[in-house]
Amino acid sequence: MKIAIIGCGNMGMAFANSFIQYNLVQKEDLLLIEKNQERGTVLQEQKAGVVVDTISAKISGVDLVILSVKPQDYPSVASEVAGLLLPNQIVLSIMAGIPIAKLQASLQHDLIVRAMPNTPALLGMGMTAFAAASTVGLADVRKVENLINSTGRAVFLEDEALIDAVTGLSGSGPAYFFYLIKSMIDAGVSMGFDPAMSALLVKQTMLGSYHLMQTSDKSLDELIQAVASKGGTTEAALKTFADFQVGEGLQKGIFAARDRASELAK
Numbered sequence: 001m002k003i004a005i006i007g008c009g010n011m012g013m014a015f016a017n018s019f020i021q022y023n024l025v026q027k028e029d030l031l032l033i034e035k036n037q038e039r040g041t042v043l044q045e046q047k048a049g050v051v052v053d054t055i056s057a058k059i060s061g062v063d064l065v066i067l068s069v070k071p072q073d074y075p076s077v078a079s080e081v082a083g084l085l086l087p088n089q090i091v092l093s094i095m096a097g098i099p100i101a102k103l104q105a106s107l108q109h110d111l112i113v114r115a116m117p118n119t120p121a122l123l124g125m126g127m128t129a130f131a132a133a134s135t136v137g138l139a140d141v142r143k144v145e146n147l148i149n150s151t152g153r154a155v156f157l158e159d160e161a162l163i164d165a166v167t168g169l170s171g172s173g174p175a176y177f178f179y180l181i182k183s184m185i186d187a188g189v190s191m192g193f194d195p196a197m198s199a200l201l202v203k204q205t206m207l208g209s210y211h212l213m214q215t216s217d218k219s220l221d222e223l224i225q226a227v228a229s230k231g232g233t234t235e236a237a238l239k240t241f242a243d244f245q246v247g248e249g250l251q252k253g254i255f256a257a258r259d260r261a262s263e264l265a266k
């Protein structure tokens with residue numbers, strides 16, 4: 001398979017490196033299009049693939065074109081890519097917000113798959129949801145799914161409209177997790193621990209709790225109850241969270257991320 005990646009930043013290269021790692025593409029068949037000279041030089045030094053700095057007719061020779069620039073950079077990319085695509089090429093967009101219909105119109109191209117990954121894809125532990133234009137055949141959907149599976153887990157969505165919700169939940173989700181951990185570490189420092197000790201206490205707690213959640217038969221509510229003794233310390237913390245509407249605040253943040261994804265399409 002031959003693949004071109006337009007925009008080789010964090011996510012573009014997370015995908016590229018996973019494909020290489022699992023031998024889904026050979027480096028000589030991986031065209032890395034990166035506008036930023038410094039970034040391009042780094043990729044060249046890493047021998048990550050065939051690195052170029054401009055979009056050219058070379059993309060007509062690949063099976064799959066991945067769009068991984070920021071949504072704000074997409075309009076200029078679209079005008080350069082439109083006209084270079086052959087009808088049987090697949091375009092995979094991982095850009096937040098931009099719907100399949102808009103991609104089809106701006107690229108004058110039918111075969112579009114739209115995906116929303118997240119940064120743990122860097123470790124092959126990503127979570128990606130994807131949807132495809134009705135014109136993309138099952139064999140092509142499977143090809144894209146196999147590629148995404150090299151970056152972690154993939155789920156196919158019949159309803160493309162849910163991709164913005166995925167963006168708010170799992171696309172941006174790693175940042176919420178890091179935010180929570182950082183807040184807990186900061187609390188530890190406020191209570192007198194040095195930052196390294198506080199980070200150890202918090203990170204190991206989160207790691208152990210994740211595995212407990214994954215292996216236990218108990219629901220999340222039951223797991224919470226198992227920690228919160230009646231009249232005890234956890235109960236005091238949970239009551240404070242309720243008073244400050246921490247859960248509601250988190251949910252409002254997720255809805256804001258989803259809504260921002262919709263705005264990025266405009």
Ligand SMILES: NC(=O)C1=CN([C@@H]2O[C@H](COP(=O)(O)OP(=O)(O)OC[C@H]3O[C@@H](n4cnc5c(N)ncnc54)[C@H](O)[C@@H]3O)[C@@H](O)[C@H]2O)C=CC1
Binds near residue numbers: 035171
């Ligand atoms: N970072 C994240 O957690 C996630 C990002 N995304 C989406 O992935 C896309 C990329 O995000 P990141 O990798 O974080 O951004 P990034 O800024 O790390 O990478 C974008 C790259 O595109 C390059 N670029 C811009 N215009 C170009 C052009 N005309 N030709 C070639 N290269 C060009 C930039 O120089 C940059 O290296 C965005 O659309 C974002 O919505 C999706 C899921 C998660």
Ligand SMILES: O=C(O)[C@@H]1CCC=N1
Binds near residue numbers: 096167171172
């Ligand atoms: O913040 C963003 O816009 C991108 C999309 C999902 C995660 N990062």
